Amino acid sequence: MRYRSTRADPGGRTFSFTEVMLGGLAPDGGLFLPESWPQLDDVEALAGKPFAEVSARVLQAFAPDLPGGEAEAVAQAAYARFGHPAVAPLVQHGADDFLLELFHGPTLAFKDVAMQLLGRLFERALERAGRRMTIVAATSGDTGGAAIEALAGLSAVRVCVLHPKGRISEVQRRFMTTVTAPNVLNVAVEGTFDDCQALVKAMFADDAFRDEVSLGAVNSINWARIVAQAAYYVTSSLHLARGGAPVSYCVPTGNFGDVFAGLVAKRMGAPVGRLIVATNENDILDRALRTGLHEPKGVAATTSPSMDIQVSSNFERLLFEASDGDAATVRALMAHQAGGRGFDLSAAMRSRIGEEFSSYAASGEAVDAAMRDVREATGMTIDPHTAVGLHAAAQAREDGLEGPLVTLATAHPAKFPDAVEAATGYRPGLPPRLDGLMGAKERYDALPADLGVVQNAVRELAGR
Numbered sequence: 031m032r033y034r035s036t037r038a039d040p041g042g043r044t045f046s047f048t049e050v051m052l053g054g055l056a057p058d059g060g061l062f063l064p065e066s067w068p069q070l071d072d073v074e075a076l077a078g079k080p081f082a083e084v085s086a087r088v089l090q091a092f093a094p095d096l097p098g099g100e101a102e103a104v105a106q107a108a109y110a111r112f113g114h115p116a117v118a119p120l121v122q123h124g125a126d127d128f129l130l131e132l133f134h135g136p137t138l139a140f141k142d143v144a145m146q147l148l149g150r151l152f153e154r155a156l157e158r159a160g161r162r163m164t165i166v167a168a169t170s171g172d173t174g175g176a177a178i179e180a181l182a183g184l185s186a187v188r189v190c191v192l193h194p195k196g197r198i199s200e201v202q203r204r205f206m207t208t209v210t211a212p213n214v215l216n217v218a219v220e221g222t223f224d225d226c227q228a229l230v231k232a233m234f235a236d237d238a239f240r241d242e243v244s245l246g247a248v249n250s251i252n253w254a255r256i257v258a259q260a261a262y263y264v265t266s267s268l269h270l271a272r273g274g275a276p277v278s279y280c281v282p283t284g285n286f287g288d289v290f291a292g293l294v295a296k297r298m299g300a301p302v303g304r305l306i307v308a309t310n311e312n313d314i315l316d317r318a319l320r321t322g323l324h325e326p327k328g329v330a331a332t333t334s335p336s337m338d339i340q341v342s343s344n345f346e347r348l349l350f351e352a353s354d355g356d357a358a359t360v361r362a363l364m365a366h367q368a369g370g371r372g373f374d375l376s377a378a379m380r381s382r383i384g385e386e387f388s389s390y391a392a393s394g395e396a397v398d399a400a401m402r403d404v405r406e407a408t409g410m411t412i413d414p415h416t417a418v419g420l421h422a423a424a425q426a427r428e429d430g431l432e433g434p435l436v437t438l439a440t441a442h443p444a445k446f447p448d449a450v451e452a453a454t455g456y457r458p459g460l461p462p463r464l465d466g467l468m469g470a471k472e473r474y475d476a477l478p479a480d481l482g483v484v485q486n487a488v489r490e491l492a493g494r
């Protein structure tokens with residue numbers, strides 16, 4: 031199993047899983063994808079197996095270069111820390127409608143599922159290579175907390191997280207800024223998540239800097255994140271399909287990593303049906319899928335801040351898939367995007383995407399209504415990101431979607447208590463294990479969205 035960049039022509043350099051994981055972004059600025067899709071042998075036999083076992087099988091399929099037994103060992107350790115024995119339990123909320131709860135990890139968001147695995151894989155790979163690494167991550171709220179939780183205190187890793195100042199919830203921020211481990215640096219950037227992500231990509235594009243600090247990534251540009259997330263599509267689709275109709279998924283979407291993980295599970299042979307991209311008012315992906323025109327129009331602050339994104343990194347992976355691996359097309363479209371311009375999808379690419387993906391966007395009112403409605407109907411409290419997903423699920427049903435439909439519950443409602451309370455009148459509380467979080471001292475640097483300034487802060491961290 032070898033990997034190539036979405037921007038590299040066939041016959042170019044290929045990479046192993048470990049190189050891909052430690053490299054983060056491909057040297058040419060593209061994203062790594064496998065040269066072919068591995069299949070899960072005897073996939074039906076995985077139905078009902080423990081989450082860690084399925085996760086290890088998925089990982090092994092993509093990472094044959096890991097030492098024997100490593101996939102099982104890291105998966106067992108990673109998921110032992112989750113607050114629910116199923117790790118990612120399904121909860122039924124309608125006749126054929128389900129929520130997949132992905133928030134039972136240490137920082138109450140779906141990012142923990144991948145990050146707990148990734149932290150352990152990094153630790154072992156760096157130890158084998160006898161090297162250190164500086165991870166720089168951009169977050170719109172959840173990736174940062176999950177990354178810091180997974181990497182704090184590791185001697186071979188320094189981790190710097192860039193978050194958009196004032197644009198994430200207080201609980202999200204505190205998951206990051208109250209951590210005192212010396213290998214952690216939090217930076218509040220004057221700008222949006224897109225600015226933070228652009229800074230990360232610019233650091234990767236600076237070869238000298240990349241080598242100087244031994245730069246690594248844990249955003250979903252890192253292929254290992256996507257592989258780890260594919261596991262919950264495998265477990266849940268096998269559970270619900272049982273040899274019958276494939277299972278469709280409604281995925282609250284920002285950086286397009288989570289929904290792309292659904293495609294990966296499908297490509298591996300899991301019974302995954304349609305993939306529904308659910309966006310908030312930052313609807314660039316919904317517009318692109320409906321009209322073929324991918325056109326930026328500025329980021330609005332919403333009650334689902336983790337999805338306040340315009341430049342969705344993993345859309346590039348979908349463009350590569352939809353163009354049949356045509357790197358020249360991907361390079362051309364990405365050049366438009368880098369220049370802040372829109373681009374058009376060809377009719378052929380649109381039609382290929384439309385065979386597997388649909389999309390819906392939710393207004394702020396629709397998100398509030400979804401939180402209220404589900405609470406009134408079922409007593410369940412959901413977070414605003416999950417509400418974006420449930421709104422899309424209802425729209426998909428109105429448009430005639432049949433068969434089992436799973437909406438990903440991507441965060442615990444207690445991460446967004448103000449938004450939930452405003453919509454439902456109920457203020458969700460944090461689990462007792464997090465009692466100290468809201469009173470703990472915070473530490474972060476506020477910096478402008480300036481590459482040189484942020485690079486200097488990362489250099490200082492790397493030298494600690």
Ligand SMILES: Cc1ncc(COP(=O)(O)O)c(C=O)c1O
Binds near residue numbers: 285287415416
């Ligand atoms: C709670 C929550 N929901 C949904 C998303 C969107 O996921 P993705 O960026 O993989 O599309 C995010 C951020 O990634 C998130 O933190």
Ligand SMILES: N[C@@H](CCOP(=O)(O)O)C(=O)O
Binds near residue numbers: 170172251336
């Ligand atoms: N919503 C994310 C944004 C980064 O996404 P990632 O999946 O690429 O790490 C966040 O919460 O930080």
